[in-house]
Amino acid sequence: MGHFDVPEVPPAGDHRGLVPVIREPRRRNRRPRGEGEIDYGAYWVLSIYGYLLIAAFGFLTLFLSLLVRRGKSIVGAGIGIVLGAYVVDVLGNLSDKGAALARLSPFHYLNTGVMAPGYGLEMGSVLFFVAAIAACAAAALPVYRRKDILV
Numbered sequence: 001m002g003h004f005d006v007p008e009v010p011p012a013g014d015h016r017g018l019v020p021v022i023r024e025p026r027r028r029n030r031r032p033r034g035e036g037e038i039d040y041g042a043y044w045v046l047s048i049y050g051y052l053l054i055a056a057f058g059f060l061t062l063f064l065s066l067l068v069r070r071g072k073s074i075v076g077a078g079i080g081i082v083l084g085a086y087v088v089d090v091l092g093n094l095s096d097k098g099a100a101l102a103r104l105s106p107f108h109y110l111n112t113g114v115m116a117p118g119y120g121l122e123m124g125s126v127l128f129f130v131a132a133i134a135a136c137a138a139a140a141l142p143v144y145r146r147k148d149i150l151v
Helices: 040-067 075-092 096-102 123-146
Strands: none
Touching (some): 040 123, 075 096
């Protein structure tokens, strides 16, 4: 009968055993349906969360770099802060008792549930990041003005 096997249609009113079986021919070098489709809205939301996280750690590191004496590097401390915040988030999410500990980490405020229905920006998380960035920038500005930085 060709590539498709179509069952015979039962008489009207008889719905027992009506399970259509349609077999498609094998396609070579093609992806199965549903794979490779990109939800660009979810991609942009996840990207915004990533940029906010990077900006928050960047402004925190900027503030801390202004507190050290000239010639000292803050790179190691910045990496330690990022890794420490990630470990705090992971340890806080291991049990219900650690939920308060996880809230101390910026990683807690990332919504990475891309596959969940209704995925989008959560305003509480965005406000957390904006407040953290603004606080670090506000704390760094007076310190920066007092420093004698040669350009």
